[in-house]
Amino acid sequence: MRKYLKYLLPLASLLAVLQLTLVALPAAAQTTAPLDQAGNYLSKTGLGSNENPVTSDTESTRLFTFIGAIIQDAFGLLGIVFLALTIYAGFLWMTAQGDTKQVDKARGILTQAIIGLAIMVLAYSITGFVMHSVSQATAS
DSSP states (O other): OHHHHHHHHHHHHHHHHHHHHHHTSOOOOOOOOOBOTTSOEEOTTSOEESSOTTTOOOHHHHHHHHHHHHHHHHHHHHHHHHHHHHHHHHHHHHTOTTOHHHHHHHHHHHHHHHHHHHHHHHHHHHHHHHHHHHHHHHHO
C-alpha cells in the first residue's frame, strides 16, 4: 500500500495543478450582441444603446460567477480523487490473487468512493439550487 501511495500523491498533485492552470487560462471572448448602423449595441427591444449588454454585469453577478467557478473547480478536483480511488480499488481487487482481506479492502474503498461521489453530487445540486435562488433574489 505505502509503495503505491508515494506515486499516487504526486500524481494527484500534478493533476490538480494541471486542472487549475488549464481552467485559469483567459478566453478571448467577443460580444455577439448586434450593432445598429451607428455602432450602438441593440437591446432586446430593438432600441440603440451604448452599453454592451454582454459585458454590463453587475458586481453581484460577477461575484456569483467567480464563486461558481471556484465551486466547479473544487468539484472537478473531487472527481479526480474519485477516479483515482476507483482505479486504486480496482487495482487492489485485480491483484488480490484470492486473498479475501485484500478483496474486502478494495470493496470497502470502492464503496466509500461511491458514497463520496453520491455526497458530492448532492452537494453540487444543493449548491447550484442555493446559488440560483440567491442570484434570483438579489436580481429583483
